[in-house]
Amino acid sequence: MTTASDDRRTRGPSIGVRGGLSQDGRDADGVTALRSLYMRCKALGLAAGAGLVLGAPDPALARRAEELRVQAARAAAEHGDALRQPLDACERAASALAVLLSDHGSAARLAEARVSQRALRLSVWEVLDCEYRPCGAAPAHAKGGQR
């Protein structure tokens, strides 16, 4: 599978702005991997929930969740201590989704999946920007006039 970090189209002239070493010295490839894994885990969580709401989750979702778990574990091993916590959280969240989907969404498994998704989010936001922007605005706080 091709990841964002393998794709030469992502290596534009401005990549140095966000690439290279991140502000606190964590490796860019690890951060890129984390971002990709997190977004995929979040999307899988949305799709799993939606499938359960509609009463028919796509059977492929459980397989994708398991694949994601394996990739998160591999990334955690590869990228070392600095990103260990969020990558481990990703592995746990993917695992919880895989179990949830194979268990047809029991109340206990739903609760576990929700807890793991929350833990993932908070852990990832120690490294990546929070994407829950109010009305889509970036965290800009330049001073300006009041309406």
Place this chain on the structure above:
Amino acid sequence: MSNYSIYIVEYSHVLEYPIGGVLYGAHNEGHLVLPYCYGVLEGEGHLVVVDTGFDSSAYGRVLADTFGVSDWKPPAEVLGRLGFDPDGVDTAIITHNHFDHAGGVDFFPNAHVIMQAREVTHYQWVQGLADRLQWLSTACDPDLMLSLAQRGKDGKLTLVDGDAEILPGVHLTAAFETHTIGSQYVTIDNAHDGRWLMAGDNVYVYENLLGEQADGRFTPVGLAFGSMEKCMLCMDEMYRAVEEVTRIVPFHESRLWDTFPTATFDDGLHAAELSLAPGARSRLPASAKAA
């Protein structure tokens, strides 16, 4: 015909928010106060919330540190100020699946939740897209879907497909491919004072409807996952449905507090009383100011 008392309660706010976020293209034009609100309808034997806010324990500190979202209070407190109990809410209408509107469903354990089916099915499609397209799910929280899965098992979830009257005088209108793909807005037709619309995020502030220069030309909201054209047409549909623009209620508009009888609380949050059903007493504290 039916009658509802209508309230807007503020549960959090951003005290310095870029205007460009609420008015499309208004870059570098300063800041405003961005309230986070949901609506409350009381009448016909029902207690209804329109949207649910978010759960600060899930992301409150990060939102505060990153975006200046402050003074968050749970429904027990903001509704309690008006004498309402979240456990008494029997219906929760979700205008769209963004965290600040749909992230507080758990606070209303006895509510039957109603949203557009398309706002659910859309995310199955998004999941299958490439990583580079995952911005499309950016403001959506998996927690809501997982919560709704349980709500559905408990028989407390209705997914509607398009327009629907869900309670006497309370009508949902689909606003597909606007602010979000499966958005909807809510119409309340009161016998005693006419029509009110709760816009969801298809209107953030009055300027979206009145024009940035007050010239009557619509300016769409600053964020649309659908198209700006459909946002504009949805605004026009709402505009044509009322006789006064203040009958369209935006949930991120701080001028609500100047427009309607409003209570301001010690934490800076507000509650506004838009309509009182015949025979209903005001729930605003005695110190509330008149608009």
